[in-house]
Amino acid sequence: MQTVGRPMGLTQEQRDFFDKNGYVRLPQVFTAAELAELSSELDEVIERFAVADKGWTGPWRQKYLSKKEDENAKLTAMHEMELYSPAWARAVVNRALASALAELIGPDVEFHHMTLHAKGPEFGTPFPLHQDHPFYPHSDGRYLDAIVHVDAATEENGCLKFLPSSHKLGPLEHVREGSPHLPPDRYPFEQAVSCPAEAGDVVLFSIYTIHGSALNRTPNWRRVVRIGYRNPGNLQVGGQAMGRPGLMVAGLRPKLEGVTVDPYGPMRVETGRV
Numbered sequence: 421m422q423t424v425g426r427p428m429g430l431t432q433e434q435r436d437f438f439d440k441n442g443y444v445r446l447p448q449v450f451t452a453a454e455l456a457e458l459s460s461e462l463d464e465v466i467e468r469f470a471v472a473d474k475g476w477t478g479p480w481r482q483k484y485l486s487k488k489e490d491e492n493a494k495l496t497a498m499h500e501m502e503l504y505s506p507a508w509a510r511a512v513v514n515r516a517l518a519s520a521l522a523e524l525i526g527p528d529v530e531f532h533h534m535t536l537h538a539k540g541p542e543f544g545t546p547f548p549l550h551q552d553h554p555f556y557p558h559s560d561g562r563y564l565d566a567i568v569h570v571d572a573a574t575e576e577n578g579c580l581k582f583l584p585s586s587h588k589l590g591p592l593e594h595v596r597e598g599s600p601h602l603p604p605d606r607y608p609f610e611q612a613v614s615c616p617a618e619a620g621d622v623v624l625f626s627i628y629t630i631h632g633s634a635l636n637r638t639p640n641w642r643r644v645v646r647i648g649y650r651n652p653g654n655l656q657v658g659g660q661a662m663g664r665p666g667l668m669v670a671g672l673r674p675k676l677e678g679v680t681v682d683p684y685g686p687m688r689v690e691t692g693r694v
């Protein structure tokens with residue numbers, strides 16, 4: 421399948437920033453026209469299928485939220501909007517995004533999953549500091565999450581926050597009570613650096629980079645979509661979308677030792693090692 425959109429290489433400065441900090445903001449990956457389609461189709465899909473609930477659970481909520489905030493904080497979420505919306509299917513194979521990913525974890529890059537995080541007005545729920553590794557552990561670090569900003573994200577509406585250079589720590593033990601998260605006493609939220617972004621920007625970060633976000637306290641929605649990508653040689657060991665092959669967005673699927681592919685049957689992606 422051909423990727424769509426403009427090719428876009430990373431600047432040396434962006435590469436260096438990513439290597440040092442474990443995340444990087446790519447401005448205006450999506451054009452205004454692409455963004456308008458993504459936004460309106462997302463609204464329709466949310467209306468029809470998304471679920472609003474209290475969001476991530478666990479003892480961290482007592483540390484991050486007042487009683488009133490804890491009672492009211494809400495998240496609207498769902499997975500795999502590429503199966504519901506052509507604009508989001510095109511986003512997966514966007515050429516500007518694919519070429520940036522290929523530079524960092526390629527040359528071969530495979531789509532893995534898509535997840536919506538829409539924080540509603542006033543009490544859009546926060547996310548405690550965590551790595552994404554516990555949610556879909558893979559054998560090595562060649563996995564990037566791409567946060568597509570459908571709305572601008574600011575300090576006030578709960579933009580992403582990162583602990584710079586934390587990707588160098590590798591996979592960490594997480595508290596498993598409720599949603600996996602890092603202990604707030606050892607990883608204080610106040611130490612995280614904000615990464616505000618405009619609508620149309622994409623923030624890339626490693627599966628090992630520690631991140632989170634604060635409450636949306638504004639009267640408007642903050643909608644972002646996470647698209648996960650991996651080098652296909654980085655085999656999954658558990659969690660979300662385990663065993664499901666994804667579209668190749670850069671390079672070609674390699675022939676891997678120990679992975680059997682039946683060209684006439686459903687492709688199986690074997691379990692990797694941690």
Ligand SMILES: O=C(O)CCC(=O)C(=O)O
Pocket residue numbers: 537547552578579580631632633644646
């Ligand atoms: O949507 C957010 O604010 C946080 C996203 C996040 O933590 C994640 O996608 O892993």
